[in-house]
Amino acid sequence: MNETNTGSITNFDYWKSAYAGRASNLSVSEVRALFAVVSRPEVVSLAGGMPDVSELPTEGLNKAFDSLVSTRRDLALQYGGGQGDAKLREQIVEIMALEGIQGSAEDLIVTTGSQHGLDLLADLFIDPGDVVLLESPSYVGAVGIFRHKEAEIAHVHTDDEGLSPEALQQSITELKAQGKKVKLLYLVPTFANPSGVTIPTHRREEILKICESEGVLIVEDNPYGQLYFDEIPPDAMRSMSEQHVVYLGSFSKILSPGLRVGYVLAPPAIREKLTLANESAILSPAMFGQMLVGEYLTVNDWKQQISDYRDIYRQKRDAAIEAIDKYLPEIRTTRPKGGFFLWVTMPEGIDSKAMLPLAVSELVAYTPGTAFFGNGMGQNNLRVCFSHPSVDRVSLGIQRLAGVINNQIELLKTFDAE
Amino acid sequence: MKIVILAGGISPERDISLKSGRRLADHLAEAGIDSEIREPDELLIDYLSTTKPDLVWSVLHGAGGEDGAIQRLLEMLGLAFVGAGSRDAKNIWNKAAAKAKISEAGLATPNWIALHKNTFKQLNAKSVLGLVSKDLKYPLITKPIEGGSAQGVSRSDDQKGLGKSMVEAYAYCDEVIIEEFVEGTELAITIVDTGEGLKALPAVEIEAESGNFGYQERYIPGETTFYAPARLDGNIAQAAADMALEAHKKLGLGVLGRVDLIVDRNNQPWFLEASVSPGLTETSLSPQAFTAAGFTLAEAYKAIAESAIKYQFRR
Numbered sequence: 082m083n084e085t086n087t088g089s090i091t092n093f094d095y096w097k098s099a100y101a102g103r104a105s106n107l108s109v110s111e112v113r114a115l116f117a118v119v120s121r122p123e124v125v126s127l128a129g130g131m132p133d134v135s136e137l138p139t140e141g142l143n144k145a146f147d148s149l150v151s152t153r154r155d156l157a158l159q160y161g162g163g164q165g166d167a168k169l170r171e172q173i174v175e176i177m178a179l180e181g182i183q184g185s186a187e188d189l190i191v192t193t194g195s196q197h198g199l200d201l202l203a204d205l206f207i208d209p210g211d212v213v214l215l216e217s218p219s220y221v222g223a224v225g226i227f228r229h230k231e232a233e234i235a236h237v238h239t240d241d242e243g244l245s246p247e248a249l250q251q252s253i254t255e256l257k258a259q260g261k262k263v264k265l266l267y268l269v270p271t272f273a274n275p276s277g278v279t280i281p282t283h284r285r286e287e288i289l290k291i292c293e294s295e296g297v298l299i300v301e302d303n304p305y306g307q308l309y310f311d312e313i314p315p316d317a318m319r320s321m322s323e324q325h326v327v328y329l330g331s332f333s334k335i336l337s338p339g340l341r342v343g344y345v346l347a348p349p350a351i352r353e354k355l356t357l358a359n360e361s362a363i364l365s366p367a368m369f370g371q372m373l374v375g376e377y378l379t380v381n382d383w384k385q386q387i388s389d390y391r392d393i394y395r396q397k398r399d400a401a402i403e404a405i406d407k408y409l410p411e412i413r414t415t416r417p418k419g420g421f422f423l424w425v426t427m428p429e430g431i432d433s434k435a436m437l438p439l440a441v442s443e444l445v446a447y448t449p450g451t452a453f454f455g456n457g458m459g460q461n462n463l464r465v466c467f468s469h470p471s472v473d474r475v476s477l478g479i480q481r482l483a484g485v486i487n488n489q490i491e492l493l494k495t496f497d498a499e
Numbered sequence: 500m501k502i503v504i505l506a507g508g509i510s511p512e513r514d515i516s517l518k519s520g521r522r523l524a525d526h527l528a529e530a531g532i533d534s535e536i537r538e539p540d541e542l543l544i545d546y547l548s549t550t551k552p553d554l555v556w557s558v559l560h561g562a563g564g565e566d567g568a569i570q571r572l573l574e575m576l577g578l579a580f581v582g583a584g585s586r587d588a589k590n591i592w593n594k595a596a597a598k599a600k601i602s603e604a605g606l607a608t609p610n611w612i613a614l615h616k617n618t619f620k621q622l623n624a625k626s627v628l629g630l631v632s633k634d635l636k637y638p639l640i641t642k643p644i645e646g647g648s649a650q651g652v653s654r655s656d657d658q659k660g661l662g663k664s665m666v667e668a669y670a671y672c673d674e675v676i677i678e679e680f681v682e683g684t685e686l687a688i689t690i691v692d693t694g695e696g697l698k699a700l701p702a703v704e705i706e707a708e709s710g711n712f713g714y715q716e717r718y719i720p721g722e723t724t725f726y727a728p729a730r731l732d733g734n735i736a737q738a739a740a741d742m743a744l745e746a747h748k749k750l751g752l753g754v755l756g757r758v759d760l761i762v763d764r765n766n767q768p769w770f771l772e773a774s775v776s777p778g779l780t781e782t783s784l785s786p787q788a789f790t791a792a793g794f795t796l797a798e799a800y801k802a803i804a805e806s807a808i809k810y811q812f813r814r
Contacts, residue, residue, distance in 0.1 A: 089728060089791060091725055093725075093781065093782045094720035094721030097721040117513045117517065118510070118511065118513045432666075435670045436670055438511045438670045438671045439671070442671075489670075492666055492669055493666065495616075495624050496624050496662045496663075
């Protein structure tokens with residue numbers, strides 16, 4: 082048949098017995114297959130955390146592209162350094178200052194999206210069995226990385242003000258008492274993915290204090306901090322500590338995820354190792370993408386563009402909440418003041434993963450809650466992302482979703498009686 | 500020869516369909532046949548009526564692809580296509596209708612009941628499940644009455660588990676079939692007409708590592724071991740092949756179809772279901788059968804295409 086065949090017997094994977102143990106953590110599910118349907122125009126996708134790039138100014142993008150190709154083409158098409166383009170790093174310092182961070186371009190490393198930065202960090206710190214603390218729920222991409230690195234994932238209680246410092250202290254104490262190594266606390270403190278909640282300043286201080294005294298490194302992921310709708314959120318946690326916080330930033334939400342440009346701000350010793358790891362993995366982050374971002378920031382009023390995004394996403398958030406209040410008045414949801422997401426809690430017994438095919442057949446998609454946990458929790462939760470569809474489509478999507486949820490509640494009642 | 504491959508759609512099996520479509524296009528190209536992959540979208544009907552391809556090969560899965568609708572439209576357009584005609588496709592797509600037809604033909608199929616979710620709403624769910632539990636023997640397999648790739652399929656060992664399985668299956672379809680589980684050797688038999696009449700290809704035996712040939716076991720290389728031909732004695736294999744061929748003919752699957760069977764411990768083959776649009780991905784069952792029969796996939800797909808064009812005049 083082919084090289085994977087052994088006579089007439091095949092499992093289609095000749096190398097199955099040769100994979101590293103951690104490869105078993107890479108699995109596929111029906112849910113992933115269902116997301117293929119989302120690309121169809123009939124389906125309102127409230128699933129992927131995609132920015133509305135259609136709102137980016139075409140003229141501004143053209144200007145950046147033309148300027149880069151006409152003036153620095155040879156650099157942009159060449160290999161670069163493992164730490165990333167120096168000019169872009171200077172510009173990133175300016176952006177981070179908006180979050181209260183006084184950083185140096187020297188302590189920055191550019192990565193292929195901040196996801197890549199998190200992967201490098203996990204590689205650097207995690208041995209199999211090490212504990213990583215996560216919010217409850219936490220970012221699906223972080224759960225995936227830490228699971229793949231064979232970390233033990235421990236979720237810490239999270240409420241309407243984000244991660245609870247008391248629960249954090251308790252978790253660390255209990256885990257250490259069991260002889261476990263608690264290495265990292267991964268957080269999205271501002272407009273969290275998936276909950277949308279923001280940790281207030283007093284909690285940030287308490288969390289930092291606990292992690293400092295317990296020797297736990299905080300990984301602060303902040304892709305949404307600039308996308309606030311009401312008041313300016315608290316300064317980044319990195320502004321409070323240079324030594325105990327590694328900061329992940331991204332251009333994916335404020336500019337374009339297609340360019341795959343993110344960054345890590347880390348204490349020098351960590352930064353040095355990350356640079357070496359970056360070079361080892363990819364030689365250098367893509368120069369063209371980095372320099373296009375740099376050029377975009379240079380030739381456009383990027384602060385105004387982010388401000389425009391705030392207005393756009395505010396309208397979409399309002400549409401989502403208005404539709405939930407109208408069509409799903411009994412359902413509990415977070416009411417974020419920025420970012421892309423709502424976290425919806427349905428009655429106990431509803432399985433959002435099992436409900437997804439029904440939703441897709443009703444032409445709406447969301448992300449099931451279990452994706453945001455490493456322990457199977459979140460069955461009766463789902464994440465709604467309101468950033469990508471138009472305002473009208475957000476309302477339509479929620480209306481369709483309401484029909485699906487209400488059907489499921491009815492079905493559950495039918496079989497609960499059993 | 501110009502072939503239009505229909506793939507994608509909005510069913511839960513969209514991803515699988517797209518993979519099948521690309522594999523099919525690759526092998527047709529190897530055979531020197533020009534093909535184009537098209538999505539079923541608002542432009543499709545106009546496109547087909549304007550370009551009038553020699554053949555349409557649908558690898559669409561799910562409603563709209565396998566339920567006879569696209570087949571009926573192709574019939575209206577007067578185009579040749581691979582597989583069952585619209586009326587037969589509709590009956591095969593509905594697992595209960597297919598089983599009823601098979602049963603009427605005197606072929607063995609596990610005991611079953613099909614239940615619409617409104618039945619549970621109108622009648623007391625406990626009473627319905629109680630009666631089902633009394634009449635059918637556990638373990639039971641619950642599956643959406645329409646759909647494939649094992650999506651929404653689960654096994655229950657008691658009445659409580661059955662209720663849970665029903666909720667899971669109703670996420671895919673408003674009607675669900677509950678079937679007695681038959682323990683034995685799981686087989687997929689592809690029936691094909693490559694120009695010499697319908698014949699059964701060597702059975703592919705499925706042995707899932709987890710014991711359950713679910714979604715992951717179907718599409719992740721390494722999760723399932725396939726034996727082609729199946730490890731069955733000659734006369735048992737022949738009985739299974741005969742049953743598959745008979746089922747294929749009764750159901751009217753056309754020049755290409757796949758029949759799924761189980762051979763129990765007493766060597767009795769049981770019909771489970773049939774597929775109007777067999778998957779053609781790198782881990783799908785029918786491509787393995789072609790290879791086991793000595794065809795290259797390019798040869799097999801070319802022969803099926805030629806046969807489907809000929810068969811069109813008999814449709």
